[in-house]
Amino acid sequence: MKKSRKGLIKKIALYLFVLVLCAVILYPYFVMFTTAAKTREEMYALNMTILPKDWKWSNFVDVWSQAPILRYFLNSVIVAGGATCIAILCGVPAAYAMSRMQFKGKGFFLGAVIMSQMFAPVVLLMGIYRLMLDLNLTNNLLGLILLNAAFNQAFAIWLLRGTFLSISPEMEQAAKIDGCGSVGSLTRVLLPMAAPGIVTTLIFVFINAWNEYTMALTLISTDTLKPITVGINVFNGFNMIQWQYMFATSLFATAPVIILFLCIEKHLVAGLTSGGVKG
Amino acid sequence: MKKSAFKKIEPYIWMLPSIILMVTMIAVPVFTVFKLSVSDISRSGVVKGFSGLENFQSIFASAKFWHTLQNTLVWTVVVVGMSTLLGFIIAMVLNQNFACRKIVRAIVVFPWATSLIIQSIVWKYIITADFGSLNVILKKLGIISRNINWTPNAAAYFAWECWIGIFVTIPFVTFCVLSGLQSIDDTYYEAADIDGASFWQKLYRITLPLLRPNLTVSTVLNIIYVFNSFPIIWTITKGDPADKTHTLATYLYKLAFTNGRMGQAAAVSVVGFVILCFCAGIYMILSLRAEKEEQ
Numbered sequence: 145m146k147k148s149r150k151g152l153i154k155k156i157a158l159y160l161f162v163l164v165l166c167a168v169i170l171y172p173y174f175v176m177f178t179t180a181a182k183t184r185e186e187m188y189a190l191n192m193t194i195l196p197k198d199w200k201w202s203n204f205v206d207v208w209s210q211a212p213i214l215r216y217f218l219n220s221v222i223v224a225g226g227a228t229c230i231a232i233l234c235g236v237p238a239a240y241a242m243s244r245m246q247f248k249g250k251g252f253f254l255g256a257v258i259m260s261q262m263f264a265p266v267v268l269l270m271g272i273y274r275l276m277l278d279l280n281l282t283n284n285l286l287g288l289i290l291l292n293a294a295f296n297q298a299f300a301i302w303l304l305r306g307t308f309l310s311i312s313p314e315m316e317q318a319a320k321i322d323g324c325g326s327v328g329s330l331t332r333v334l335l336p337m338a339a340p341g342i343v344t345t346l347i348f349v350f351i352n353a354w355n356e357y358t359m360a361l362t363l364i365s366t367d368t369l370k371p372i373t374v375g376i377n378v379f380n381g382f383n384m385i386q387w388q389y390m391f392a393t394s395l396f397a398t399a400p401v402i403i404l405f406l407c408i409e410k411h412l413v414a415g416l417t418s419g420g421v422k423g
Numbered sequence: 424m425k426k427s428a429f430k431k432i433e434p435y436i437w438m439l440p441s442i443i444l445m446v447t448m449i450a451v452p453v454f455t456v457f458k459l460s461v462s463d464i465s466r467s468g469v470v471k472g473f474s475g476l477e478n479f480q481s482i483f484a485s486a487k488f489w490h491t492l493q494n495t496l497v498w499t500v501v502v503v504g505m506s507t508l509l510g511f512i513i514a515m516v517l518n519q520n521f522a523c524r525k526i527v528r529a530i531v532v533f534p535w536a537t538s539l540i541i542q543s544i545v546w547k548y549i550i551t552a553d554f555g556s557l558n559v560i561l562k563k564l565g566i567i568s569r570n571i572n573w574t575p576n577a578a579a580y581f582a583w584e585c586w587i588g589i590f591v592t593i594p595f596v597t598f599c600v601l602s603g604l605q606s607i608d609d610t611y612y613e614a615a616d617i618d619g620a621s622f623w624q625k626l627y628r629i630t631l632p633l634l635r636p637n638l639t640v641s642t643v644l645n646i647i648y649v650f651n652s653f654p655i656i657w658t659i660t661k662g663d664p665a666d667k668t669h670t671l672a673t674y675l676y677k678l679a680f681t682n683g684r685m686g687q688a689a690a691v692s693v694v695g696f697v698i699l700c701f702c703a704g705i706y707m708i709l710s711l712r713a714e715k716e717e718q
Contacts, residue, residue, distance in 0.1 A: 161516055162523075166530050172545040173533065175556045179548065192559045230444070238441035247434040260449050261644070262699045264651030266672045267692045270459055270679050271452025294448030297441055326433065355538035357654045362680065373540045387548055394541040405536035406529055413598040 173398075180204065180391040187387055200388075207392040215368050216375030217396070222285055223360075223371055224353035227292035231300045231349045232342070234293070239304035240330050244313060257298045265295055266358045273362060282363050288371070291363075292353040299352070300345050303415040307341025308334065344411040347404050354401060372397045459689035466683040478690040487666050488674070488691070494581065495650065495670040502588035502649045507642060509589065510596025517597065518604045528601075535594035543658035546587050550574060577667035580660050584668065587655050592648075596641045603637035604630070643706060650699060671695045 179187070180203055182196040208214060242250060265272065272291065273282070281287030315337070316329040324332065335342065357373045364370050367378075376393050379386040463474035482488045517528060534542065549556045550573040561567045574580045611629050620628070631638075653672045656662065662669035662677055669677070671691055679688035 155521075158516065158519060158521055162521065162527055165513060165516075166527060169530055169533055172542065172549065175549055176545055179556070188554060192554055194556075194559055194563055234440040234444050237437040241434040241437035245434040245437070247431075250434075253438065257445075259703075260445055262647055262696070262703065263449055263453055264647070264653075264672070266651055266653040266676065267695050268449070268452040268456055269676065270685055270689050270692070271455035272448075274455050274459075275448075275452055290444070291448055294444050297445050301441065326437075351536065355540075357538065357540045358676075373538050376540070376544070390544060391548075394544065398537050398541060401538070402533055402536045405532055409528075409532055409598065413602040 176391040176394055176398075180388050180395060182388050184386070184388065203388050204392050204395075207389045207396075210386075210389055211375070211378045212368060213372075213375070213393055213396075216370055216372040219285060219369060219375075220354055220371040220373070220397075223288045223292060223356075224350045226285070226289035227296065227353040228346055228350045230289065230293035231296045232346060235297060235300035235304055235345070236330075236335070236342070239301045239308055240334070242301065243305045243308035244316070257301050260298045265291070265356075269358070269362055272359065276363055283366050283369060284363075285369060287363060288356075288360055291359055292356055293349075296349040296352050300349055303345045303348065303412075304338070304341060306415045307338045307345075310341075311337050340411055341415060344408040344415060347408045348412055351401050351405060456689050456692045459685055460693045462686055462689075464686040474686065478686040479693075482687050482690050482694075487669070490667065491669040491671060491674045492694075494668065498581075498585060498588065498652075498670050499646060499650045501585050502592055503642065503645045505585075506589045506592035506645065507596050507638070510593045510641075511600050511638075513593065514597045514600035514604060517601055531594050531597055533594075534591045535598075537591075539591060539652075539654040540658060542591055543587060543655045546583070546590075547659055550583055577660075577664050580664070581668045584656050584659050587659070588649060588652065591655075592645055595645065599637045599641035600634060603634040607633050646702060647699065650695070 178195055181199045181201060182203075183198070183200045186193075186197060241247070242254060276282045276284075276287045276291075279287070281290070311334065316324075316333050319329040319333045354371075355373065356371075360371050360374045364374060367375075372393070376390060376397070379390040379393070459470070460478055461473060461475060463471045463477070465471055513531065517524065517531070553570065555573070557573065558567070558570045562570075574583065607630065611633075612625060615625050615629060650670075651672055652670070653676065656668060656670060656673045657676070660668045662673045666674075666677075671694070675688040675691040675695075678684045678691065
């Protein structure tokens, strides 16, 4: 009797905690959504309401003609897509060598990969800026693609190596006996089995590049080349911030990423922690 | 014979694309930053020559730098510490059985997947005094009767920035811990229950030791990211009022790209590297020692 009462209190406390947690986490998204549907007059009205008095759904359509949002989105897709391709094309062979081959300096390379994480783009910006000037890649999407690929390389190798290590090498050895070379055993045997890990890596790099802000802010000055994270500030005018359009754009930029992230969340966390544990 | 020579260099060929990419895009800028930190650079960015430690001397002589350094330490410790604590608690709760658990897990992912810049813009709107959402909601709930100025001074701004940092960092910790919790065998807890162990005993003797690898990964990565974090502070205050809310990342950005002091900015970068390397060194020593103890 006493025990069941204690259990009930525990249960109520648990649900209360979860409820508060969800409310706090969803609060900014709620604000984005409700503000995006407000009229401009209501935005700066004296008597503010939580929900819009009349929902102006047309904001979500109008925003596309208010600024070159479509162009910004396209740039983001190009940068994130390009960076993902390059990061994977370079990362797969490197992770393959680091998980399946023994060679001198392997420990050093692994260490260097992890060390490279310490150099965030922002502390290297002066160096990056000069490098891009030398390569003639400032104000160029290709520059952003290469940079994003490089700064995600460590994570890509980390995740891919963890995936490869979790797959037993026996099948590849069998393939080699049957006359497959290293390339064949990688592409025909290992990669199909590692598909979930590779998809996770693809999506994770894509999201990171999609959300990148600092390098794009510094390197891109032409309006039509801005990715969405930088372009969104077009609504942050000199004397007036058009919050409703800013938040409508934010929702468009956030929703696809959250959906992608939900697809990989399980694999990603397992990969991140296991890649770090298996030395 | 020929084959064995190829075997020897084969791994390096596999790694070559990755090495080329990382050397040109990361190692070269690292080198440039070190070079710039000891160079005399004009405002237009022309390197005029070697200047020794002059850049370092001038940043060390500036009170703003020391204030920024202090902010950076507070920022890193508070954000990583609080998000680890809260993330851990949330993971423990999410590991319980309750209805809609899947939905709640999905919701916790949201801040992790959202761009920092968008998250910062929303919070900037929320805490605005005249029409911000926080005042409106609190007024409707009857908790306050007049608009509160949430950001009366630099310290208040900085506290809000820390809160946003914590808010966006929690999910990563939560999911790292959660994946560890789910791999712990239930029999440990059953055995502990038979022995009459309390909640805290189970936490200290079973859960925490088994979660150490997960907590290590999340803490190490978070220290690096939070230390170098730029978009939150840049969006909310740009380091103002009076340069009082800078961390090293925003300070060096302002020095380099607003004030045109590239050399000093590079020196700030180098100081940042040194601090992170120092932390990494301590971490290596501690983890090696812990490994030895286990053996």
